Amino acid sequence: MTDFARLLHADGPNPEHAAALQLYGRFVGDWDAEITAHSPDGTKHIAPGEIHFGWVLEGRAVQDVWIVPRPVGAPAFPIAGNWYGTTLRVYDPSMSAWRISWFDPGRCVFRQQIGRARGEDIMQEGTTEAGELTRWSFTEIRENSFHWLGEVKPAAAVDWRLVVDVRAKRRKG
Template identity: 35%
Template structure:
């Protein structure tokens, strides 16, 4: 097995824009395509303490413009590239169901989540299940050309009540 990267992989994965088959539907997450400087806080459930964090969030069209993939990267002095990829999410529009199917992967944290995304108020709501089986709700709100707010909610009682466990605000870089 060789470790050489086939340069066609990135070209085959990424797309220059949304599919022309359903451009309005693709704008739901397509409006977030670009690079973002993000600041936020995350609750440590074990200690009850909030921890501040900064990261870069990069989103691009993939799969011939039928999906949007994002990566969360943080600066790293130990990684040869100067950054470490913390997580990725693939958001694929399902034209038969009229929803977005979201799969999120954060291997270093042991989180693998599946969600369904729909329009919500003036933003996007993503409902699903965390790796531990608890219900999650991720909301994008306040989306503009240059900023967004994202909140992560968790339910311990199958969606009867919710508590905030993460909040991020992004500012467009590109």
């Protein structure tokens, strides 16, 4: 049998688009996170989590795994639910942007987005099956930390609503 993990993982970015691949490549590694879920009535719930990023597919993509709350098997996280999912982020040079797919089979949540740099931040935009707009942003990006925001905007709404925010710190060692 072929070693699937060996074929999936890569040691670094593909040289063909190495500079562009660093938009998400800078996150490669292991992260601890504090996740805050925001309900429409203003209630907040906080849980620990973890995020792992790695190079895949000949270094042409970045894949991650988000686990909330940690440890796996913990009681359901209010508002946002428990996450054990993966994002595949593939750079598309024809559009100078990233095609992004999020899969969380435990909650049957699947999202497609397009990601681009916006100044110092990264903005990913898409639409849910119900027609809500999604906006996921990486902000306050530093070598060892970042802030991630998950927002939605129902079709009839004027404003975006923050659903989840994540403060991540790179694991030492």
